[in-house]
Amino acid sequence: MITLTLYSRPGCHLCDEMKTVVERVVRSAPEPMTVEVVDISTDPELESRYGVEIPVLLVNGRKAVKYRVTERELTRMLRSRAGQAHGPGGSGGPGG
Numbered sequence: 001m002i003t004l005t006l007y008s009r010p011g012c013h014l015c016d017e018m019k020t021v022v023e024r025v026v027r028s029a030p031e032p033m034t035v036e037v038v039d040i041s042t043d044p045e046l047e048s049r050y051g052v053e054i055p056v057l058l059v060n061g062r063k064a065v066k067y068r069v070t071e072r073e074l075t076r077m078l079r080s081r082a083g084q085a086h087g088p089g090g091s092g093g094p095g096g
Helices: 013-028 043-051 071-086
Strands: 003-008 035-041 058-059 062-064
Touching: 003 013, 013 035, 013 071, 058 071, 062 071
Parallel strands: 003 035
Antiparallel strands: 003 058, 058 062
16 A cells, blocks of 8 residues: 655645645545645644645655646656555665
8 A cells, every 4th residue: 555645734835736636646546545644834843854845745655746746747656656566576676
């Protein structure tokens, strides 16, 4: 299962836009996903970490995108992650 975490704050129009995109993609996804929306304004540490970057979307705990994402981009990203999670052994892993 893929877990999406959206860091946002109230009154943020970009956050509202990304939340809408995430909700649409999750509704049309073939596999179940968990979505958590985190209000950074209630946590000084999160506010410090993400305050100037919001909205920030994490996929399975890893920062995937900030500011904006289209439904097409997010769908492609999630398909890629699902393929890595369910694909046959021997995936390339991070290089570097």
